[in-house]
Amino acid sequence: MSCGISDVALDLVMGYIDDPRDREAVSLVCKKWYHIDAITRKHITIAICYSTSPDRLRRRFPRLESLKLKGKPRAAMFNLIPEDWGGYAAPWVREIAEAFNCLKALHFRRMIVTDADIALLVKERGHMLQTLKLDKCSGFSTDGLLLLARSCRCLKTLFLEESLIIENDGAWLHELAVNNSVLETLNFYMTELRISSQDLELLARNCRSLISLKISECDVSDLVGFFRLATALEEFGGGSFNDQAGETNRYEMVRFPPRLCCLGLIYMGTNEMQIMFPFAASLKKLDLQYTFLSTEDHCQLIQRCPNLEILEVRNVIGDRGLEVVAQTCKKLQRLRIERGDDEQGLEDEQGRVSQVGLSTLAQGCPELEYLAVYVSDITNAALESVGNYSKNLCDFRLVLLDREERITDLPLDNGVRALLRGCTKLRRFALYLRPGGLSDVGLGFIGECSRNIRWMLFGNVGESDVGLLRFARGCPSLQKLELRSCCFTERALALAATQLPSLRYLWVQGYKASPTGRDLMAMARPFWNIEFIPSRQQIVYDDLDDRPGAIESQAQILAYYSLAGKRTDCPESVVPLYPE
């Protein structure tokens, strides 16, 4: 008996506790509770795959049903991490194949997964796999997909978004359509896979539960048949528009399925926009990041979407577009405003977002939980507005673009403080500025006012080590810190890393290196892995033209807690550092 509660009761009660932090607390009460948590925990997310080992995972959670593993640092999404850095799925797949016989859902993010890994997974767990996500992964080919398609008949979700896949043929989709009848979600968005629209139609016929499809580029006019058949479809992304000269009615026949409420169409232009109008009022999610729409187009479209909950755009939306959002999209929960192209004349002249749009948005959309925005100009008052009105904000990211010479109101110390004080639910926070954007005092404010924030990304903040050390005295919940292009010394970084009480992951690029690199060792301690990626010139081959481009990449520091000991699979570009 434990605390007067029978084991059976405890088992049942624990079944209702899902939040990993609650579970963590529960597991620390006593051995019995630890054990019950261990055998009843359904899902584990391992934020960095080198923080533990497959063996340790198996020993603690043998009955795991769902696993998510992340490999490469987040910076990989910005081409900052060498492709061969690591994050190999192989050891995990081996363990899964051998021991995890309850596993139904697997998610690899930013990892290297080979066809051999997929083959092993399919052989041992294919019969029960319901969800497989190879998310921004690389290392496998369409042959691996073919294996999946043939053997995993329970697969409800296959997610391959933004993975780098070696393409041998399009047979995998055909096999999927033929062998699977329970598929609900298929996503190969942002991949270069070429598929046939007939296979998609076959899929629609056989998988009557298909509710979400996101594909690579395939002309939307070829999807007319698919849309007619996929009557349960709620989400569609991808496709492409290719107006041939002289053709005006190419997309006239396109009718979207009746329940469609999430949409993102690639290369859609002004002339094609109206195909969305008939059902714009039912749209809950809209992705315009990869369209060719102007500021005015955004205004025209968004004013027809009062039920929008998630919106993703580039800054071509402009302050004007944000005004329309504020007036129309009262239910908006998530807004992402990405950066447009830098080259002159390629983006709409009105395509700039500033403090004006930000303030209007905050006032108009009180339900906002996630806001990420690239701004061209900013003021403290705008940040205060966010603090005043966006009470539900959990995730706030602001990047100040570097094109404008003069910014209206810097430093942003007071605005940032007001925002942090006002948005008490904030868990994730990113601020990418320029020298002068945030003073040492401002950094100190962040330390003081960020009680619940777990992840932070900073660019060009602070003036000196003083700021960093002030910051490090606060941030009680900060687990993951990413710093880029700051002026801090190695010594200060090392000191801050040891002071921040919850820090378990640190990534830095751009800092004042010490002459010998020894200052970094001030943060050396047991279970703390430190990796150094020296600066390098990277040759990047453009997919479209074969001309190589050179990208100079400055040195990086990556440090994280690990129970697995030293990494044994570092490539040449990664130097593990250990105190002597």
Added chain:
Amino acid sequence: MERKNSFRGIQGAISKINPELLRSVITSGTAARGGPEARSPPGAATAFRHATTPLPVLTSACRSGSKGTAPLTIFYNGTVAVFDLPQDKAESILKLAEKGNVGGVLEAADPTASGHEEDLLTKLNGELLPIARKKSLERFFAKRKERWQNVKRTWHW
């Protein structure tokens, strides 16, 4: 070490300079070096082009370019870059490499360089990195550009 830091200073500083301004300092002769034109990351000007083919060695044949310029070869961190520069510009660059101060070069090259850029540069010591671009968007912009170029080609007939 000192030298290395100042080179890094140049690199970091130059990557923030308005490309037009930079071109006035380093002539466009650099584009031809090292095989196909190195594509600079959007929004940044890279002073040091990466030589991807066997390095163009200074030969007497290319000794003096037009207008009294001569090749200046810079070896840094395992890469080589060659610039066609007039004497005075070459000397400026060598001087600033010794001093680690980029502001002076800009003044010499363009007296109308904005005060802000100088402030930005003098605050730098090689730490200022261009804002990183997301892979997915980069690909989209490249494809968009290619589509426009295709359209132009079609219409030019």
